[in-house]
Amino acid sequence: MTLLQIKNLRASVEGREILQGVDLTVNTGEVHAIMGPNGSGKSTLAQVLAGHPAYTVTAGSALYEGKDLFAMTPEERAREGVFLAFQYPVAIRGITNAYFLRSAVNAIRKHRGTEELGPVEFMDALEEKLKVIGWDDSYLSRPVNEGFSGGEKKRNEILQLAVLEPKLAILDETDSGLDIDALKTVARTVEKLRRPDNATVMVTHYYRILTHIQPDFVHVLAAGRIVKSGGKELAQELEEKGYDWIREPAAVA
């Protein structure tokens, strides 16, 4: 089933057009990897899909489960199962990680018409997820991402992913800045969450993560467009040759 269908998407930030006609279709059960040079628009695509107010969609469309994604507010998208693991997770002082997570879980549960979880029930449900990412409770009583190391922030995104179990997970360089063990944890978590009724889009620079998570498709985003798509062998090719050989034909065209 088609989960996300993006057609000719153009988007700009501060008056500059970054996405210049992106087409992408993601079906349930699939894992897509998006690669591409720095500044090519990968995070922009992720943020636009999540609804960040700094970005303006100037043309094109995106259907999520057949509905107009851009007509939904960011929180509606989240409650409907769109999850973005941020390239730069945000710190929030004054809210503990546990409280934040529970608020997120309950906002989504409320939206679905299921009963909200109290602090005790929630902690019980969380216990197992914590184990998966190899954390103890102490991270839960700390303010959200405040003072977390780069790798800890990424792990925290993965914890949220594991707890919220979205339909469409967009991971923006979640594998960057992780030590080898953490990388495996991330890969394991993503693999574990893989189901026939959900999908993952992961932005990455590294071939390594793709040896742990087998993507069904690899796309190259350059200068705001998907210039090449292929299977996981494309990632290996990129690892060896870099991006120049792909960029050139585009320049001729």
Place this chain on the structure above:
Amino acid sequence: MSSGIEAQVLQPYKYGFVTDIEADVVPPGLSEDVIRLISAKKGEPEWMLEWRLKAYRNWLKMPEPHWSNVTYGPIDYQGISYYAAPKQRPKLESLDQVDPKLIETFEKLGIPIEERKRLAGVAVDAVFDSVSVATTFRETLAQQGIIFCAISEAIREHPDLVRKYLGSVVPHNDNFFAALNSAVFTDGSFAYIPKGVRCPLELSTYFRINASSTGQFERTLIVAEEGSYVSYLEGCSAPVRDENQLHAAVVELVALDDATIKYSTIQNWYPGDEEGRGGIYNFVTKRGACRGKNSKISWTQVETGSAITWKYPGCILQGDNSIGEFYSVAVTNQRQQADTGTKMIHLGKNTRSTIVSKGISAGRGQNTYRGLVKILKGADHARNYSQCDSMLIGDKCGAHTFPYIDVRNSTAIMEHEASTSKIGEDQIFYAKQRGVSAEDAVSMIVNGFCKEVFKELPMEFAVEAQRLLGISLEGSVG
């Protein structure tokens, strides 16, 4: 960024209704005659009138202070009416004779004064414009010798007590607004807790401004005798009006040996609209004297209302081992301005003071913390701990901190911490991306930020404070 933090979808002020009631209003203007008239209406003794006139004559010679970090147009003191009272003056002995409209007004504000609906555990003095309309639980309190009544009544019924303490903490010529208040104050509450008595109820006064073009000048005096304890709370609100209304109150607290006074304020005067039209000018002098040894005065304030707030509840720590505390949350949204803080004056030995100030600015609000800690020569081993945290929501608001420290005794121990944080668009977006609404995200962050102050409030009011904070920040994020 129009969909962002700046977007102001303004939540109307929920207490802005006007009660349609016939009022006895003295024509605008201030003179000795007006003061004589107020004094006569209140049936005051001669000494009280003399005190008022002395204050007035001093006030005439004083310039309006402009050192605070707020701006406002000139106040026309002759354009204000200094006395307004509902026409049918209720007999204080019986609630049956209170105008039903007044009972209804306070009920709408969440302050039921009728016998069967009263808040359990809280005695309320309800002040409407210039007069107290009802005081609940008087008999219960009287059984323990506690006096809780309107100050105008106390002047008539307990003149010796009032005369002994009135102006003993805030003299009639203390400052411009205190002098004005001393000249024209109309009502307010008086509480007296006798020796060794622990007041079994929360005492509370609710101030309501209703009439237009009037000022409210209330005066509160609380005396806690040796070894007694009292927790007192004041709340307030006013209708939505285009004009600015002046509220210049004076509160005096006296704690004798081993006595404790806990004074909490939830200030929710009308803040004005998004363009800064209307709203209350809240110029208040509050001071407590820890006169006895081991005495303690604790101020907790949650300031969400008023166009301008100018107030520095302080403690004079005279008695050895006495303790002064100040816990404050001040919110400025839209065009509100607040210049608030505290003064802790250490005179006695081993005196301690704690200051925790949380300033939240949103919209175009300006929030200033101004505090003075003064350790005098004889105050051996005095200690102060100050913590001033500011939070900014959006980028058109401001936070300012002016901590003044004056230490004249080398044994003093002073600790000061300060921080400023910002709730940015990215934080809000992050929360929204996890399904949490912007309002919930802000209220989570803000409540977390204010936790240390809220825990000082009496239980019944902590919830109210959190709710109010939510309302006054509603619309401050997109």
